[in-house]
Amino acid sequence: MKKIISAVLALTVVAGVAFAGGAKDTSNVALNKDKPLVFFNRQPSDPTTGAIDMASMNWNAKTYYVGFDAAGGGAVQGKLITDYLAAADAAVIDRNGDGTIAYVLCIGDVGHNDSKARTEGIRRALGTWNGSTDPTVKKEGSVTVGGKTFKVVELEGKAMTGTDGSTWNANAATEAMGNWATKFGRQIDLVVSNNDGMAMGCLQASNFPAGVPIFGYDANADAIEAIGAGKLSGTVSQNVDAQAAGTLQVIRNLLDGLTGADVYSKGFTAADQYGNKITATVEYKADQKGLFALNGPVNAANWKQYTAGTRDAGIKQSTAAKKKVLLTIYNSADNFLSSSYLPALYYYAPLMGIDLTVVQGDGQNEASCLDKFTNFNNFDAFAINMVKTNSGRDYTDKLKY
Ligand code: BGC
Numbered sequence: 470m471k472k473i474i475s476a477v478l479a480l481t482v483v484a485g486v487a488f489a490g491g492a493k494d495t496s497n498v499a500l501n502k503d504k505p506l507v508f509f510n511r512q513p514s515d516p517t518t519g520a521i522d523m524a525s526m527n528w529n530a531k532t533y534y535v536g537f538d539a540a541g542g543g544a545v546q547g548k549l550i551t552d553y554l555a556a557a558d559a560a561v562i563d564r565n566g567d568g569t570i571a572y573v574l575c576i577g578d579v580g581h582n583d584s585k586a587r588t589e590g591i592r593r594a595l596g597t598w599n600g601s602t603d604p605t606v607k608k609e610g611s612v613t614v615g616g617k618t619f620k621v622v623e624l625e626g627k628a629m630t631g632t633d634g635s636t637w638n639a640n641a642a643t644e645a646m647g648n649w650a651t652k653f654g655r656q657i658d659l660v661v662s663n664n665d666g667m668a669m670g671c672l673q674a675s676n677f678p679a680g681v682p683i684f685g686y687d688a689n690a691d692a693i694e695a696i697g698a699g700k701l702s703g704t705v706s707q708n709v710d711a712q713a714a715g716t717l718q719v720i721r722n723l724l725d726g727l728t729g730a731d732v733y734s735k736g737f738t739a740a741d742q743y744g745n746k747i748t749a750t751v752e753y754k755a756d757q758k759g760l761f762a763l764n765g766p767v768n769a770a771n772w773k774q775y776t777a778g779t780r781d782a783g784i785k786q787s788t789a790a791k792k793k794v795l796l797t798i799y800n801s802a803d804n805f806l807s808s809s810y811l812p813a814l815y816y817y818a819p820l821m822g823i824d825l826t827v828v829q830g831d832g833q834n835e836a837s838c839l840d841k842f843t844n845f846n847n848f849d850a851f852a853i854n855m856v857k858t859n860s861g862r863d864y865t866d867k868l869k870y
Contacts, residue, residue: 501868505531505723505850509716510810511799512536512759513861516580525861526758528868531723531850533732534759535716537707538752539583542686542764543590549703549766550661550684551594551612559615562682565655570595570612570619572659573649574626575667578636580858587663587686588626595621624653629667635800635832637663642670650676657681665692665704666804672700687805688767688775696772703768709805710779711749711762713813717794718747718784719760720850721821724792733760743787745821780816789822796825796852797842797864800832806854835860842867 512534513522526532554562554570563570574591577584592598596610610621627645631638642662649657660683662668668685669692671677685692688706695701718736725742727735733753735741737760752761767775796814798806811827818825826848830838835856842853842864853864 501845505720507533507716507719507852509535510854511858512582514582514858516858519582519585521757522861528865533719537762539586542705543586545764545766546587546705547590547594554612554614557615559617562614562658564658570621570658571624571656572661573624575642575662576626576628577663579628584663591661597623633833639666639670642667643673646671646674665689689808693772693775706765706767708749708762709809710781710813711747711751713810714747714781714784714817715751715760717817717821717823724849743789746783748781748783784817784820786820791822791824792849793824794850795848796827797838797854798829799854799856801829830856
């Protein structure tokens, strides 16, 4: 009897619920291991092969990933660049007139699926893809510039790891660009970056070769402004609003007890019970348990559409019951997450009755996030952006108890 009483007491303490008059009711108490868990932006996967970590994705029936179509985005970025070159003046682009278009590449994080997909998309478009995302493996390609065919060489590709070990580092890009400009001089005809943070970093180099086309990815506000000012040639929108709203919508659906296809269709392809529906297309892929937003090219022709903000009018204030969500961000200094994703989350969360608690890491040590991934009984659901894409288990292990 003593054992039973202490077991009931332990459960009550775990759930953090006290009932008036000492009565105990554990029937509606969710255990942490049964709560919704949504990974976003950094897909649980093998940093080397890119294979999806389905063990983490199958942690419980309420585990999902929300991101964007990385392979499709790589192709959009590649086409953005080749379209630009096709319409350009060859005499201006080939700066030293050697008949070769030479470019440098800011890779970002070699162990991140988004980064891998962009490197592949760019190299495929320019013909330098050699079947590997290894920065050192590439081949000579070809491209059309202003009606003429040119050889293409990738002079150098660099991951851009900061002195603190963080990835996608803009300062590292400034430094690398400075070195490239000194080392390669007028050989450089094109600069390509797998994100806007690093592209803007390149533009900060005091010896950036003025007028050389430069492309980023993300459509952060400062990059859009730079396109308007003629400094950046193009970027790709990964539709941050659809992703941020989508992350919260999946959580909302799971918290409302939806199951099966309702989890990824309510609020996406059909209105949810509150009348909310994300306007952009977000595709569900069952084999990855993931929802993926589509990408769009942004350049001098359409950048204005992105200046007024892209908040989705399909998400309106609802009467949804307040729920508490603990959300991690791998690096408080990441340009995309801090300047684009977080503001979008903060915009949509209150409209969906979600009370967000955000904890942020240093982009280098998983512990910087994991140590703050705690007090689970205070939360109804979890959203995770890991430092390393293969750390899913470190988070799910903590939810076991
Ligand atoms: C973005 C990068 C960002 C990274 C963080 C990517 O999808 O394009 O800018 O640094 O996510 O995980």
